[in-house]
Amino acid sequence: MSQIVTIAVIGCGRIARNAHLPAFCQMEGIRIKYGCDIIEEKAQKLKEDFPLIEEVITDYKVALADPEVDAVYVLTPNYAHYTISVEALQAGKHVFCEKPITVNYALSCQMAEAAEKAGKMLNIGVCNRHHRSVERLEEMNRNGEFGTIYHVYCSFRSFRSIPGLGGAFTDKKQSGGGVLIDWGVHFMDLILYILGDAKLQTLTCDAYCEMAKDMKTYRYENMWAEDTADVENGVNDVDDFISGHIRTDKGSISFNGAWAQNIEQNEMFIDFLGDKGGARLDYGGHFTFWKGDTLEKVTPEYDIPNMYLEESIAFIDSIHTGVKDRNHIDYVLESALLLDKLYESAENKREVVL
Numbered sequence: 001m002s003q004i005v006t007i008a009v010i011g012c013g014r015i016a017r018n019a020h021l022p023a024f025c026q027m028e029g030i031r032i033k034y035g036c037d038i039i040e041e042k043a044q045k046l047k048e049d050f051p052l053i054e055e056v057i058t059d060y061k062v063a064l065a066d067p068e069v070d071a072v073y074v075l076t077p078n079y080a081h082y083t084i085s086v087e088a089l090q091a092g093k094h095v096f097c098e099k100p101i102t103v104n105y106a107l108s109c110q111m112a113e114a115a116e117k118a119g120k121m122l123n124i125g126v127c128n129r130h131h132r133s134v135e136r137l138e139e140m141n142r143n144g145e146f147g148t149i150y151h152v153y154c155s156f157r158s159f160r161s162i163p164g165l166g167g168a169f170t171d172k173k174q175s176g177g178g179v180l181i182d183w184g185v186h187f188m189d190l191i192l193y194i195l196g197d198a199k200l201q202t203l204t205c206d207a208y209c210e211m212a213k214d215m216k217t218y219r220y221e222n223m224w225a226e227d228t229a230d231v232e233n234g235v236n237d238v239d240d241f242i243s244g245h246i247r248t249d250k251g252s253i254s255f256n257g258a259w260a261q262n263i264e265q266n267e268m269f270i271d272f273l274g275d276k277g278g279a280r281l282d283y284g285g286h287f288t289f290w291k292g293d294t295l296e297k298v299t300p301e302y303d304i305p306n307m308y309l310e311e312s313i314a315f316i317d318s319i320h321t322g323v324k325d326r327n328h329i330d331y332v333l334e335s336a337l338l339l340d341k342l343y344e345s346a347e348n349k350r351e352v353v354l
Helices: 014-024 040-049 060-064 078-090 105-118 132-142 179-194 307-321 333-348
Strands: 005-010 030-036 053-057 071-074 094-098 122-125 149-157 200-208 241-248 251-258 267-274 277-282 287-291
Touching: 005 014, 005 060, 005 307, 014 030, 014 040, 014 307, 030 040, 030 060, 040 053, 053 060, 060 071, 060 078, 071 078, 071 307, 078 094, 078 105, 094 307, 105 122, 105 333, 122 307, 132 179, 132 267, 132 277, 132 287, 149 179, 179 241, 179 251, 179 267, 179 333, 200 333, 241 333
Parallel strands: 005 030, 005 071, 030 053, 071 094, 094 122, 149 251
Antiparallel strands: 149 267, 200 241, 241 251, 267 277, 277 287
C-alpha cells in the first residue's frame, strides 16, 4: 500500500454528508475513489457537493473488487453494517463502520473475528472517544482527580424528536432498536471509556414505545430524517424512552433516555460522581468540575477539534502503523454487549447478571 490511502464511501446519507466528507476535505494522504449508494441520485449529489469523490457507483461490490481500494467507510443504515463490513474485510480492505457496530452483540463479535482473521483494521464510529472533553475526563480519572468514581448518571432526553417516523430508524429489523441504540450508544460507550474500560456485572432496564403508537396522530415541532418517514405504511416498534441501572467493576451507572417526551426540555448531560471530585459534561460541549476538598468550581477552557476528523486521522494512522486505535472494534465490544443486555432485560422484565 502506498502512503496514499484510497477509500470507498458506502452510504451517502446524512452521516456521510454532515460528518465524514467535511472531515475528508481537511485531510491529507487520502483519495476518495468511490461514493456508493443504492440511490444513485443521492451519491451523485454528494459527489457534486464534494468533488473529491471521483466516481459514483450503486453496487458496493465494485469497490470491494477494486485492488486500488485500501479501506471502506460503511455509513449505511444499521442492518447493513454487518454484511458490508465482513465482505469488505474478506476482500482485504480495512473498514471504518459507523456506530452501532451492528444490530446485536453476536454479529458484532463475528465482525471482530472477521477483522482478526483478515488481519485488517476495523474501527467503529464511536466518535466521542476523540472528543476533547471526553479525552480530558478520561485523563483526569486516570490521574485520580475524581478519587473513586462510584456512580455516573446520564440523561439523553428530548422533546418529541423521533427521527424518520415509520422509516428505518423506527423499524427494529433495520435499526436494532430506538433511542438506546441511536443516542444511548454514544453515552454508554464514552462512560465505559472514561471509567477505564469498565466491565459489566449486572443491569436492569425498562423500555417504552409510547409517544407514537398511532403514527398518524403523532405531533412534533421538527423531525430529523423526515425524508425517510413513512407514517402511512411504515413500522414503529422501537424504544422512544429508556431507563435503567448498571453495575460495573468501576462503579454504577443510571440513565434515562428519550427521543420524545412531553417535557419541552433537551437534557443531554452526564454526571460523574467521585469521592474527591465530580463533573458534569454537557454532551458535545465542555464540562464543569467541582473539587471536593476546596469546593472550588472549575470550568476549563479548551478548544474542541472536529471529532470526526480526529477519528479518521487516527484510523488512517492505524492502517499505516498496524497499531489499534481506541475506536478499534476490540475496545468497543463491551458497549455492544451492554446495549444487547439492556434490551434483553427490558424484553424479559428482569435483571441480567453477566
